[in-house]
Amino acid sequence: GQNIDQPTEMTATEGAIVQINCTYQTSGFNGLFWYQQHAGEAPTFLSYNVLDGLEEKGRFSSFLSRSKGYSYLLLKELQMKDSASYLCVSMDSNYQLIWGAGTKLIIKP
């Protein structure tokens, strides 16, 4: 079956760095997305990886290893506004999206 695994909750300190891991099992692969979702709001797009390696976008970076079925989202210089859920999403060979349950990130002062 198709599956996404990511931690349910993580806690980090303002100004620090946090890495949110995601492992995926899908029928074929056409890319890995990360979305951010603040409580009570809709998800918003953060990143898309289809090739192995690290993609950097400001304070956020996303890494992909296709051979390991593994991705992570790295958040640097954490701010209180980064408190949100982070959703890992894989796209299979039919371009269907498989959603993880999300990682709730709590930022403490």
Next chain:
Amino acid sequence: NAGVTQTPKFRVLKTGQSMTLLCAQDMNHEYMYWYRQDPGMGLRLIHYSVGEGTTAKGEVPDGYNVSRLKKQNFLLGLESAAPSQTSVYFCASRRTETGELFFGEGSRLTVL
């Protein structure tokens, strides 16, 4: 630029009542989706459409119907609401080139 707009944003129904959620997008996207999100769970796909006049079932289609008569609109109908359909519903459209989804603000539905 409105993006994706959902109406209504909140609704309370009694068991057995029917209603329609409307989703409109102004980005000329072919693909549109309806998801539901329940506490502690990921987004679950109800129905989707790959273009005007087409619809397809997703992961949890039972109890719902959809229509895509116009490219910009995707309607989600509940024929006979049940308490199990209490959820937050999100509509999304997809940029073909990147696969990126653009979401509406969500519709919070409570069925008593």
